[in-house]
Amino acid sequence: MLRLEQSLNQQGLATDLQHLILSLADCGREISALVRGGALAGVLGVADTENVQGETQKKLDIIANDLIKDKLAANALVKGIASEEEEEVVAANTDGSYLVCFDPLDGSSNIDINSLVGTIFSVLPAGEGEVNQHAFMQPGTAQSCACYILYGPATVMALTTGQGTQMYSLDPKTNDFILVDDAVTVPADTGEFAINMSNQRFWQPAMQSYIADLIAGKEGPRGRNFNMRWIAAMVGDVHRVLSRGGLFTYPQDTKNPEKPFKLRLMYEANPMAFLVEQAGGKASTGYERIMAIQPEHIHQRVAVILGSANEVDACLEYHAQN
Ligand SMILES: O=P(O)(O)OC[C@H]1O[C@](O)(COP(=O)(O)O)[C@@H](O)[C@@H]1O
Ligand SMILES: [Mg+2]
Numbered sequence: 001m002l003r004l005e006q007s008l009n010q011q012g013l014a015t016d017l018q019h020l021i022l023s024l025a026d027c028g029r030e031i032s033a034l035v036r037g038g039a040l041a042g043v044l045g046v047a048d049t050e051n052v053q054g055e056t057q058k059k060l061d062i063i064a065n066d067l068i069k070d071k072l073a074a075n076a077l078v079k080g081i082a083s084e085e086e087e088e089v090v091a092a093n094t095d096g097s098y099l100v101c102f103d104p105l106d107g108s109s110n111i112d113i114n115s116l117v118g119t120i121f122s123v124l125p126a127g128e129g130e131v132n133q134h135a136f137m138q139p140g141t142a143q144s145c146a147c148y149i150l151y152g153p154a155t156v157m158a159l160t161t162g163q164g165t166q167m168y169s170l171d172p173k174t175n176d177f178i179l180v181d182d183a184v185t186v187p188a189d190t191g192e193f194a195i196n197m198s199n200q201r202f203w204q205p206a207m208q209s210y211i212a213d214l215i216a217g218k219e220g221p222r223g224r225n226f227n228m229r230w231i232a233a234m235v236g237d238v239h240r241v242l243s244r245g246g247l248f249t250y251p252q253d254t255k256n257p258e259k260p261f262k263l264r265l266m267y268e269a270n271p272m273a274f275l276v277e278q279a280g281g282k283a284s285t286g287y288e289r290i291m292a293i294q295p296e297h298i299h300q301r302v303a304v305i306l307g308s309a310n311e312v313d314a315c316l317e318y319h320a321q322n
């Protein structure tokens with residue numbers, strides 16, 4: 001039974017990074033307790049506000065955002081933060097060595113139905129100079145660490161610092177994160193895919209053909225049947241991919257021409273890509289490796305195709321032809 005603290009120490013990580021990860025885990029612990037409280041903790045329901053992206057905020061979006069912001073701002077190691085729920089980046093401590101991007105609550109539409117939600121973190125090195133948007137414009141390959149905390153039947157934390165992906169489970173008796181898998185491995189092959197099928201008519205030709213061939217099953221060109229899952233929370237879908245493989249995608253679509261992509265690069269796509277790649281999977285936009293993208297905006301959105309390596313490759317072949 002290795003506690004998170006012991007496991008980080010064993011990995012030989014820089015002390016600063018160990019301390020920062022423990023702060024992220026603390027945020028997860030506190031949000032987990034609120035989620036468990038549900039209606040009794042007053043965290044369900046809609047707030048009367050919209051975030052910078054014009055999305056209606058849930059109460060827990062705001063509560064989780066404020067909790068993380070306050071906790072990280074109080075940590076001397078954190079120089080600046082960027083959140084889905086904050087229009088601008090926020091400066092924290094001048095001498096801090098890390099920038100933290102986060103989605104305080106992923107899967108907001110699941111809160112009120114008591115389904116999966118989580119928190120996603122991406123940690124970047126802070127350079128010299130001021131904390132402004134420019135300081136955050138580093139590709140996913142620069143991440144010092146990525147993690148998510150999933151508030152499911154069990155609260156679990158997936159973590160990578162570039163030495164594989166580890167999974168921890170929150171012990172409800174001691175409130176410690178305990179290592180449960182020191183080398184998460186995404187199988188290269190899969191028979192499972194995840195996509196919001198209701199957007200089918202808005203997809204590009206490559207995704208139309210790929211999904212049509214999966215659905216054709218045994219009688220189609222793939223010669224075998226595929227099953228479909230959709231949790232409506234990337235954190236839940238990626239957790240399934242890390243647990244038993246699969247392909248998860250949120251592709252480009254023309255549903256809203258002003259918003260061709262759904263998922264955010266800095267605090268959704270990049271951290272999940274890092275976790276999946278470190279577990280042996282792949283993460284691409286269809287045309288390039290997600291972690292190689294040079295960001296241009298803190299709230300930038302991208303197409304995401306990630307998961308089992310051979311299945312991501314199969315999907316990329318359709319993109320190469322279209
Ligand atoms: O409404 P849809 O198409 O099911 O979208 C689901 C997607 O939206 C997201 O919930 C966006 O995250 P937020 O809840 O943080 O806005 C993803 O996690 C998920 O994959
Ligand atoms: Mg999200």
Ligand SMILES: [Mg+2]
Pocket residue numbers: 061084103104105106107108
């Ligand atoms: Mg969110």
